[in-house]
Amino acid sequence: MDRQQEFVLRTLEERDIRFIRLWFTDVLGFLKSVAVAPAELEGAFGEGIGFDGSAIEGFARVYEADMIAKPDPSTFQVLPWRSESPGVGRMFCDILMPDGTPSFADPRYVLKRALARAADLGFTFYTHPEIEFFLLNDKPEDGREPEPADAGGYFDHTPHSAAHDFRRNAITMLEAMGISVEFSHHEGAPGQQEIDLRYADALTTADNIMTFRLVMKEVALEQGVFASFMPKPFTEHPGSGMHTHMSLFEGDRNAFYEPGAEYKLSKAGRAFIAGLLRHSAEITAVCNQWVNSYKRLWGNVGSAAGAGGEAPSYICWGHNNRSALVRVPMYKPHKGHSTRIEFRSLDTAANPYLAFAAILGAGLKGIEEGYELPPGAEDDVWALTVAERRALGIEPLPQNLDEAIHAMERSELMADILGEHVFDFFLRNKRQEWEDYRRQVTEFERKRLLAVL
Numbered sequence: 001m002d003r004q005q006e007f008v009l010r011t012l013e014e015r016d017i018r019f020i021r022l023w024f025t026d027v028l029g030f031l032k033s034v035a036v037a038p039a040e041l042e043g044a045f046g047e048g049i050g051f052d053g054s055a056i057e058g059f060a061r062v063y064e065a066d067m068i069a070k071p072d073p074s075t076f077q078v079l080p081w082r083s084e085s086p087g088v089g090r091m092f093c094d095i096l097m098p099d100g101t102p103s104f105a106d107p108r109y110v111l112k113r114a115l116a117r118a119a120d121l122g123f124t125f126y127t128h129p130e131i132e133f134f135l136l137n138d139k140p141e142d143g144r145e146p147e148p149a150d151a152g153g154y155f156d157h158t159p160h161s162a163a164h165d166f167r168r169n170a171i172t173m174l175e176a177m178g179i180s181v182e183f184s185h186h187e188g189a190p191g192q193q194e195i196d197l198r199y200a201d202a203l204t205t206a207d208n209i210m211t212f213r214l215v216m217k218e219v220a221l222e223q224g225v226f227a228s229f230m231p232k233p234f235t236e237h238p239g240s241g242m243h244t245h246m247s248l249f250e251g252d253r254n255a256f257y258e259p260g261a262e263y264k265l266s267k268a269g270r271a272f273i274a275g276l277l278r279h280s281a282e283i284t285a286v287c288n289q290w291v292n293s294y295k296r297l298w299g300n301v302g303s304a305a306g307a308g309g310e311a312p313s314y315i316c317w318g319h320n321n322r323s324a325l326v327r328v329p330m331y332k333p334h335k336g337h338s339t340r341i342e343f344r345s346l347d348t349a350a351n352p353y354l355a356f357a358a359i360l361g362a363g364l365k366g367i368e369e370g371y372e373l374p375p376g377a378e379d380d381v382w383a384l385t386v387a388e389r390r391a392l393g394i395e396p397l398p399q400n401l402d403e404a405i406h407a408m409e410r411s412e413l414m415a416d417i418l419g420e421h422v423f424d425f426f427l428r429n430k431r432q433e434w435e436d437y438r439r440q441v442t443e444f445e446r447k448r449l450l451a452v453l
Contacts, residue, residue, distance in 0.1 A: 004073035005045045008091070012038045015078065018086035022049060022071050023210070024093045025107050026056050027425055028289070029351030031210055033090075034069065044071055048096055053105070067103060069093040075207055080176040081218045092207050104421045107353035111203055114357035114417060118364060123248040123255060125360050128182070128199040128340075129209060131348055132240035133216060134233055135166060135191045139226045146233050148191025149225045167193060170219045177215070179208045189237035199245070202360065206352040209242075213348075231288070231347040232295040239296025241311055242348045245329070246359070247340040248272065257339040263319055263328050264339050270373040273317050273326050273341055275366020276359065277374070280315050280325060280345070282411035283358040284397055285404035285430060286418075287346045291437040294400045296347060312344045316377040316394045323381040325397070345397060354418065354426075361417035401434045 011017070020041055021033045034051065036044055053067035071091040079088045095106035102109045118125050135149035149166075167184045174181055180198035187194045197208055213229060220227035232239030248255040248268065256269035288297060296311050310322055318324035327342040346355055365371075374393065381394060398404035405427060408414050415423045 002073070004076075005042075008073045008076045008089075009038070009041065011076070011078075012041070012089065016086050017078065017089045019088045020071075021079070021088060021090040022069050022093050023090055024069055024095055025210060025351065025353060027105065027107060027351070027354075027422055028429065029107070029349070029354070031214060032056060041071070044069075045073065048093075053095075053103075066098050068096040068098065068100075070096055077177040077211075080173045081215075081222070090211075092210075104419045105425070107351055107422070108203070108206070110418055110422055111206055111353040111357045113419070114360045115201075115203060118248070118360060121364065121367070122250050123364075124250075125202045125356070126199050126247050126249060127202045127205045127356060128197065128245040129205060129346075129352075130183075130194055130196045130241075130243045130245075131209070131212060132187050132192060132194045132242065133227055133229045133348055134189070134240060135193060135220060136226045136228055136233075146228070148189070148234075150186075151190045166219060166223055166225065167195065169223070170216055171195065173215050173219060174212065177211060179211060187238075187240075189234065192237070192240065202246075202356045206356055209352040229348040231290060231293045231349050232299055235295075235299070239299065239311060240348050241296065241344065242346045242350070243342055243344045244346050244359075245340045245342045246363075248363075254337045254339050256341065257337065265328060265341075266339075268367055269339070269341065271366040271369075271371050272363035273328075273366070274371035274373040275363045275369075276326055276341075276343060277315055277317060278371060279362035279365060279411070279413055281395075281398055281404070281407040282414050283355075283362055283408075284345065285401065285408040286354045286358045286414070286426070287350055288404065289351065289401075289426075289430065290349055291401045291433060293347050293349065294398070294404075297345065297397060298399055310344075312381075312397065314381045314389060314394050314396055316381055316392075317341075317373070318377040318381075321377055321381075323379075323383075324377050328376075354422070357417050358414065361413060365413060401430060401437070405430050405434065 018038065019035050020038065021035050024032050026032060034049060036049060048068035048070035050066060050068055071093050073091065075092040077090055079090055092108065094108060095103040097103055115125060137147040137149050140146045171181045171184055181195060182198045183196040185194055197205065197212070200208065216227040229240065256266055257264055258266035288294065297313055312323065312325040314325065316324050317326035317328065319328045320330050321327055325345055327344060329340060329342060343359055377392065377394065381389065398407055409427050418426065
């Protein structure tokens, strides 16, 4: 037994923890959990916990259903909202086949595979997400219009509001679980919040995002409100994104930093951006995986608010340009290690393991193939005409899930990044979602057409 496993077992005894929740994620990004008693944990470290993989979205077919969840002791934390004794702990799991080999259906393994490929090239991938979400007065049911929990706006500080207390309590819980928070504030729409997590390696960040979603929902329930990560719940307000800052490191050296270069951005950094741009349409179905995701990306195009309220709609990059898909933030003097890029299309409802794997794979492809970075966009891309964007060579992102599916299914890169199993299941599931969505007769159609036609 290794030291981390010994630490977990000792902590269980010292802190009177009687239940351990073993967490993993299905292909669509939903958190799954099985609880074990401390007496079973030593065996779980050695052999894992068996379960029926055919009951989990995208994991296995009925005739190959036996799978194993093996806890990763490095992810152990005590759940802080279980304040009563006995306590409850949690660990993320790796999913294995009965012979002990990794399951190709496990999203965590998809990301591990991508990170191993980066490591073979000498890189470590770091990410820092800005996570937006909505607080609602209660859980909407039967299609009722959601009601924001507050009327605040961008950076508003409203004493004694639900949002103010919520963010304080939520951050306290995140910090108690070892998840460091950099910033928090009210976002632009009523009820909309943003909490930014500190830089960490991409696997840790993906685990943290899965934990973050659950913590937000738990804290909201305790305060009598409801937290939603739906990309765009309101027609008239901006949606929730997860702008993600990222960089590659070679040991302690930031591979994106070059002192004499424009914007201090190295050749590797420029090629990484070029990879993201060239393959952005192919990875969009994973980064924006729900039919509602495209209401955020395209919901306000043509309005004074811009495309979706700072959501990127077009494939371009720019220095400090918030209308671009990829933004290069302003360089901070004497802080070369902080040189980074920001990918802005990702939303908070994506599966973070698959999304980070796709983003990393696209960027590495740019580096490996030596892609040239096109000129940056200095203008507000939303304000340009179609002809002006065409003259600049700026193409649109997929405008709905159907377009994103078609771009992904033609992509050899995405098949390679995700692996055949996840690639095929994801596309099948998303095609079905699009068909279900396309069949719906909406309230918009009834209001506009029923009485006049």
